[in-house]
Every structure is written in C-alpha cells, then in structure tokens.
Amino acid sequence: MSGMEIFVLWLEAFITLAIFSFLYKDNSVYHLVESVFAGLSAGYYVGLYWKSIILQQLWEPMTRADNPKWWLFIPGIFGLMMFTRLWPKYSWISRIALAFVMGSTAGIFLITQLHGLVLPQMQKTMLSLINSDGLEASFLAVIVVIGVISTLIYFYFSKEHKGFVGVTAKLGIWFIMISFGAHFGYTVMGRVSLLIGRVQFLIEDWIGSF
C-alpha cells in the first residue's frame, strides 16, 4: 500500500469515527467534519456542472468549427435569466425561463408517467379472478383486486365511511398498514446495511491494514 493510500484510509477512518461521535454527544470534531463535507460537496457540484453543462453541453457545441449549434445561445440566455432572481426588481424575468422549464417538464412527464406507469399498472390490476395458472395465482389475483378496491374506497371522501363503505375502507386501512409495515421493515434493513458498511470498512479495511 502506498503512502497516499494509507493516508486516505486513515483519513476515511477518522471521518467515519468523527461522524459517529455525534451519537455519544454533540461535539466540535463532528461539526468540523460536517462542514468539510458540505463545503467539498458544494465545490464538487460547481466544478462538475461547469464542466458537464456549461462547457460540454453549451460552449463547446456552440463554438466548434464543424457544424456549430449556434442556436444553443437561446437556452444559454434562458439560463442567465434565472440569475435575475438575485435582484428582486428584475426577478420577474426569471419566470419566463421557469415557465419554459415547467411547460416542457409537464409535457414530458404527462406522457411518460401515463404511458409508462399509470396505464401498465392499471392494466395489470384488471386481473381475471379465475386464473389459468392455478389456484395460488387465482388467490393472489383476488387479494390484489380486493386490496386495490378497498384502498381506493378509503381515499373516497364524498360518502361517509359507514355501513358497506365503512367496512371496505377499514379493510383498505389494513392493506395500507401492511404496506407501511413492509416499507418500515425494508427501511430498517437499509439503514442497518449502511451501518454495516461503515463497520465493515473500519474492521476489514482500516484495522485489517494494521
């Protein structure tokens, strides 16, 4: 292992332990590391966006000798207009660029969400209850249909949740709770995995290098 690699390893271990130190007590080492992270991230983003957007996607295509895309100056100006938000008197100019962004984003998302998410998911919910794949598939299809209908009824507020509607809405709550439980379980697993990753680094990589 080179001197630089050892330095990076120890620095990484120090930063990890400094962040964990907050669990015992708020302290200045934790705040120092937190500030370093915030500053580094901001600097990294500025550098990356300058290179990947301003230079690669705007300046270079616009100024190249072979087939220059001169019309890119229009989105370039739109980008500059966003900075007028810094001066309250002229901030209205930024709304023109913002309106363009909102319009185009809404247009793209409407199609993709509808075509790619809503319709296929709806289609796969309209299941045949008597399934040719066997009893288990039929049983699951019944659960999906009951789950979807009862959950939707829970979110139907134009009729009081009493009688049949009330019972169905209550069933919907059960489906929602089971879904929350699954999400919570997976969330715990995810957070634990992150801790395991750090402990793995400390034990196997850092202490293992001694």
Add this chain to the structure above:
Amino acid sequence: MNFWNKIDTLDRRWIYLLVAISVIVPFILPVKLPVYVTPETQQLYDAVENLPDSSIVMLTFDYYPSTIAETEPMSRVALHHLFRKNIRIVTVTTVPLGGPSMAEQVTREMAEQYGKVYGVDFVNLGYKANYVAVLKGMGSSIEAIYPTDNLSTPLSELPLMNEVKNYDDIDFIFVVADNGIVDYWISIVNALYGTPVGCGVTAVMAPKFYAFISAGQMTGLLGGMKGAAEYELLLGQPARATTGMDAQSLMHLLIIGLVLMGNIGYFVGRRQKGKKA
C-alpha cells in the same frame, strides 16, 4: 421504579451501544447464517444468464457514495456475471456526486480481473446532467448525448460504441440505483423503447418495485444488501454483502426485541396508570 418503567427513561446511548455490539460481534465471530434466494433475484440472475455471448448490457451506477454499502456489492456482482459471460458493457450514471468515479474505479478493477479491454469489452460513458433528457435522448442517439466517454475520448474512436447507436443495440439494462431514477428507466426506457430493465436498489426503495415486477415492467430485483448477498450466492462468489448478512440478521433480532420491549413497557405503564387512577 420497576424494570419496565426504567425502559421508558433509558438513555438512548445504551441502545446505540447494543446496536454497535450486535454489528461488530458477527465480524469477529462469524456465524454464517444461511441466505436463501428470492424469486426476484433469481429472475434477474436468469435474465443475465440467458443473454447470448457478446450481448451488450447497459449497467448504471445511479447511486451516491452514502449508499455504497448496499449498492456497490450489486455493481460488483453484476460486473462479475457480465464479464464472466463475455458480455460487453456500457456504463452510465445519472448521479453527479460519486457516480462517475465509482463507475470508473469499480469497472476497471473488475475488468482487470477478467482481462477485458477498454473500448472493446466495456466503455464508461460517465455522467450527463438532466436525467430525463439523457434517458430519452439515448433512445435516438447515444452519441448525441455522450459525444465522448468519461475520459473525453470521442465515441467514434471506441470500437464497442460503433455497434451501439441507441437502445435498439442494447440487450438488457441493469440499473443499480439509490434514488427515483429507477422510475424513469421503467417509464421512459422500458415503456417507450421496450428494452428489458432489471434493477438493484437500496432496501428503502425495494417494496415499491414489487408492483413493477408483477406487472412485467421490470425483469428481476435486488433489494438492498440482502439482494446483493443472494446474487453473490448464485454466482458462487461470496463477498462483502454475504459477510454483512450475519450482522444484518443479528441487528434485526435486536430491533424485534427492542420493539417488543418498548410495546410491553408501554402497556405495563398504561395499566399501572389505570390502577392509580
């Protein structure tokens, strides 16, 4: 003050200590608890396994460094499997912080193990801002979105990229992600261009995607470190995800115990208050 009352006022740092012990001990004294393979992981494995020799797969590194404990093992198992099967790989990332460098580092490290050549067997396209435009644009022309690779080499100079013009030339997309970009790989790329998409996602995100598996919009799913461990098991190459599973299981037992104790403490406390009243 009895035991259950004490739990109510317990300093949370004791719980942190218990958590630390239950995570550290399995690394010192490994138990090697069994890991079983879920149908979703098997489906993803089979999808890759059934790809013909010399197919082209797009592998994404759509994750930040904060989640590498879960996501990097997924990238590694994907690379192991793909390189082992002589499948050619195009890597991309839609995440600016960490994604490009991790794609570069992990892919080159794995390629060296398998003797793969950059530009012929694999290419790293790197990062481009505005993921929706990037995902849609690559459907028409990858070169229009990425005129150069991650190290600024023009795509025309890379032999592999002469065969890959858009999604029509990609046989499978293996997404490894820790954020909402997965939705767009499905709703834009899979839905509009029909390219099959399989995913490895963080555990927090995993429940959402079971609906996509059921609807046939997604071909296989790895959920968190457990998913990566399952894939390692299928490959017969246990690595970091597998070694982490002992700690994972012990921690889950501890959390179940703490939840039970917390609830019992709550009900005992309520009963005592009722008696006093």
